[in-house]
Amino acid sequence: MATVDDLLGSRGTLTQAGSVSSQTTTPRRTRHPRPSRRPRRPRPIWPAVAIAAGVVLVVAIGLLVTDQVSERDRYDRAHASLIATSQQIATVSSDLAALQHALDDLHTQVGSDTTALNQEASQLQGAQAALTAAQEHVVAQGSQISSLHTCLGGVEQALNALSVGHRTRAFTQLVSVSSSCAAAVAVG
Secondary structure: OOOHHHHHOOOOEEOOOOOEEOOOOOOOOOOOOOOOOOOOOOOOOHHHHHHHHHHHHHHHHHHHHHHHHHHHHHHHHHHHHHHHHHHHHHHHHHHHHHHHHHHHHHHHHHHHHHHHHHHHHHHHHHHHHHHHHHHHHHHHHHHHHHHHHHHHHHHHHHHHHHHOOOHHHHHHHHHHHHHHHHHHHHHO
């Protein structure tokens, strides 16, 4: 608040209307009559500060509560997601254990089938060897039969020639089939 001296400055006096007139004389102090009312005392600032602090506190608590509610919602969603994931893990683990058991059974079955296949392959090889031997025997018997047939045909002609008295011709016939008769006797 400005004082009277501040209003008057170094020169001048205060007039009744409140205007300042400038004079070259030394300033004089005039006494002002006291107002009939007491000057108002400035209001203390602490109630305003307390109200402002209260408002700030309420806003801060509101923000904290809102943040806590938001965090609680996020926690609840994460917790629900964790429970769902745990249930899925349990289901998948159960399925995996069942698949592992089925895979073990399949592995055992494949081992058994492989052993059976190897045995059957061995038997097949034995059968193929026996078939090859039988085929060779059939070929040999076919050759023996053919040689025997040739031999018997020649002996028959020789006997026919002898029966009619042609000894030379009978001898020639026996000589011509002798190799076939030797082959028939050698195979059997």
